[in-house]
Amino acid sequence: MSKCILQPIVKRMVLLLVTVSILLPAVSPVQASAPAVSDITQTVLPLAAGTKYETKAFIYESKINGPAVLVVGGVHGNEPAGSLAAEAIQKNVSVSLLKGTLIVVPRANNLALNRRVRTLPEITDINRAYPGRPDGNPAERIAFAISSLMKKYNVSMVIDLHEGRTFHYYDKTSVGQTVIHGFDDKSSLLALECVELINQQLPEKHRKFTFLSSPVEGSTAYYASTVLDIPAFTLETSVKQPLEDRVHQHVTITRFLLASEGLISEQ
Ligand SMILES: [Zn+2]
Numbered sequence: 001m002s003k004c005i006l007q008p009i010v011k012r013m014v015l016l017l018v019t020v021s022i023l024l025p026a027v028s029p030v031q032a033s034a035p036a037v038s039d040i041t042q043t044v045l046p047l048a049a050g051t052k053y054e055t056k057a058f059i060y061e062s063k064i065n066g067p068a069v070l071v072v073g074g075v076h077g078n079e080p081a082g083s084l085a086a087e088a089i090q091k092n093v094s095v096s097l098l099k100g101t102l103i104v105v106p107r108a109n110n111l112a113l114n115r116r117v118r119t120l121p122e123i124t125d126i127n128r129a130y131p132g133r134p135d136g137n138p139a140e141r142i143a144f145a146i147s148s149l150m151k152k153y154n155v156s157m158v159i160d161l162h163e164g165r166t167f168h169y170y171d172k173t174s175v176g177q178t179v180i181h182g183f184d185d186k187s188s189l190l191a192l193e194c195v196e197l198i199n200q201q202l203p204e205k206h207r208k209f210t211f212l213s214s215p216v217e218g219s220t221a222y223y224a225s226t227v228l229d230i231p232a233f234t235l236e237t238s239v240k241q242p243l244e245d246r247v248h249q250h251v252t253i254t255r256f257l258l259a260s261e262g263l264i265s266e267q
Pocket of ligand 1: 163
């Protein structure tokens with residue numbers, strides 16, 4: 001594009017910006033409370049680096065000190081809502097983090113997600129592999145990488161997003177529509193509040209969430225609760241609902257928990 005064409009366009013843009021800035025108040029309430037993107041540092045860490053099971057951890061650190069929270073999705077490849085919700089949380093929180101650190105591993109079992117299966121025989125189950133081993137099978141390596149992140153960043157809460165095969169309301173052997181909390185009092189109280197919050201949006205009885213205690217041994221939440229002694233949650237939606245609803249439920253509960261730690265605002 002030549003200068004003689006560009007210059008009038010630039011002049012019009014400058015005029016437009018000046019006009020808009022005059023029309024806007026100096027500092028709106030939203031601008032005053034939202035953190036500047038430059039105040040948040042993003043780091044991307046490869047987990048199980050160099051293997052075909054490699055996946056990414058996204059770390060958002062505010063310049064304002066605060067707790068660190070870990071959100072994990074995609075541990076099981078046939079539970080896509082948890083992974084999509086973790087990605088949605090990650091994109092949103094990257095510009096709305098008020099303080100502290102948010103760590104998101106949205107696609108823990110990347111290969112299984114790509115193939116839409118729970119896991120692959122060569123990988124085994126990440127959610128039974130904690131604390132993992134640096135030189136173990138792929139599930140143990142990924143679990144070790146995630147548990148190392150928890151320790152490195154001294155996380156104060158862990159949220160692991162999953163899905164159940166049906167509704168717990170109809171079939172007590174399924175964990176669909178439950179918040180499974182860790183062994184401490186804070187986890188159980190927060191789980192109760194999560195359930196009350198989300199159930200306001202779910203009029204049908206079978207879709208309402210209930211809370212369960214005791215995450216399964218070897219799982220992300222079990223490790224966080226028993227070894228690190230921090231609040232930990234396994235959130236389980238039912239795959240019998242539309243994907244959009246499941247993602248929304250995961251995002252709503254996770255945002256509530258992040259707000260309870262002060263990382264984001266409560267709205
Ligand atoms: Zn699962």
